[in-house]
Amino acid sequence: MSAPVPKLVSMTLPYTAVLYDLDGTIADSAPAITASLAHTIEALGLPVPPASELIAWVGPPLPQSFEVRLGLSGGRLDEAMRLYRAHYLETGALESPIYPGVPDLMAAVHAAGIPTSTATSKPETPATRILVANGLDRYLDLITGASDDEVRNTKADVVAEALRRLEARGADLTRPVLIGDRHHDVEGAAVHGVPTIIAGWGYGDESEYAGAVEVAADVDELAALLGVTLLRGAA
Template identity: 25%
Template sequence: MPFSTILFDLDGTLADSLPDIHHSVDNALAEFGLPPVDRSVAQIGVGNGVMNLLTTAVRASFKSAGRTDDADAWFRDNSGKLADRYRQLYASAWKTSTVLYPGVTAMLADMSAREVHCFVVSNKPEMFCRDILSFLGVAERFTAIIGEDSCAERKPSRIIWKYLSEKYSLQAESTIVVGDGQADFAFAKNIPCSVCLVRYGITPPETLEALHADHYIDAVSELKKIIAR
């Protein structure tokens, strides 16, 4: 059965955004007297919400500084202020180098021509999702844009699917989740629906292949072959 609905992740799937995220994390840490972290730390933390990203970064920062005190206890005491500052820094940083992956604009136009309904379901705050997609010129291609703060719970919670399916009369059997992370895979399983994982994104391909998804692609141009099946 051909797919008529696609639920896209954003970071690592539609947009190459890791450099700006990493830069903002390091700047936020520095303002709290913590050393910077390796790009791979931000890579691990992306995809499960801001708090998970910052928790991962603080733990790595403590380790690199040789600190023996409890990183998690520090984070509990400072998480609100750190998250607020990260969001402020990221708001002015994401335009620096965030771009769509090659072929995304053409792929979205093709999906529109096929009358496939496209949605974004991200664990990035909704405001950033909307601003980034608008800046990159593709926001109008999506029926709805969901961020980590759009529903009562974030991805991979089935609450998001319940909201979208009821509001837009979506059917699981004609829906596919397209993403680059474990949260996307889990989201599809919770719906349940088909899932396509992209090997060009933020999560290492070997991590994704261990999940045994229904489909894998190495470029967004390959998606049309899956949709038309």
């Protein structure tokens, strides 16, 4: 008697599209960002906050931080952004080490056939430089971020643009998820009904995790939550 033919089991992945934050999720970009912030604030003739305060600027849109934290507006805000962009692009855009294991995670998501895009408040030009320099663009279908003029800069607007671009490519958006590390990731994604998984290795603290569906302590936990197999060193 012939052996029974095994039944094929179709695994349904928990999410149909993955959006990645960049700063504090893929890349440890705080040192480069805070150095450019200190340079900018000093050039404006203002007292430079301590590093412990500048770290809170990393992640949210910088124009908003300059407005809220320094009270800048109009031409003064434009000057601050011009100074910051010039310094960051010249000295810091590529000096953002990638968190250990994240390339393997991104490779596993890509290998599983899940559509992906970044959804970062960082403008697309420096975001693209970081991703391409580290060979991570090959694991992304799209690189979506703030517009270079930062007219599109809120997380909600960036998530909307990432979803729009993925939909235009025919991606299944029935169950998208955002991977981020700060409260503005959670809140911005929620505007569009997108759940957020917190990257616990990022810059946010526990007070910023409210509203997230999960918190992943490391990339192994994140891979399990996404339903993908993580192969160390595969990236």
